[in-house]
Amino acid sequence: MITHIVLFKLKDGSPESVARTVQVLKNMEGKIDELRSIEVGTDVLHSERSYHIALVTTFDSMEALNAYQVHPVHQNVIAHMSEVREASASVDYET
Template identity: 40%
Template sequence: MIKHVVMFKLQDPTDENTKAAKELILAMDGKIEGLLTLEVGTNVVQSDRAYDLVLISTHTSLDDLKVYATHPLHIPVVEHMRKVCSSIVSVDYEI
């Protein structure tokens, strides 16, 4: 299995923008085959190095992660997050 972790630093991290981004990401939950779990958390400790949101997902395999990355439900989420974020970082690892 593969764990996929993405952190987002919003350009304008208001409560409204954070909530909208979280809801957009969570709208994919249960709709993409091979996406076993999807969790989105908001940062609770503010600092200069902190990010605003984190996405943590579990995929059955590296191939399923690749399917997720190009899935029609995922592409608009990626496009939106690239527009509203000043920084996005990710890591993928086997579990």
């Protein structure tokens, strides 16, 4: 199992902007066969070092993660995130 975590800091951290981006991310659920689970959370602490959104997804294998990366639904998410994100950080690990 591969867990893929991405943190997003948005250019516009308003509640409306964050909510819109959360919906874009959640929209992947059920549309990408390789995506085993998806969780999207928003920051509640709002500290100087906080990111606005956390995306946690799981996949059966690296091959499944690679297929997700090029899937058209995920490519649409990448396009949206390219417009709205200020910064992002990710980690992928095997369990």
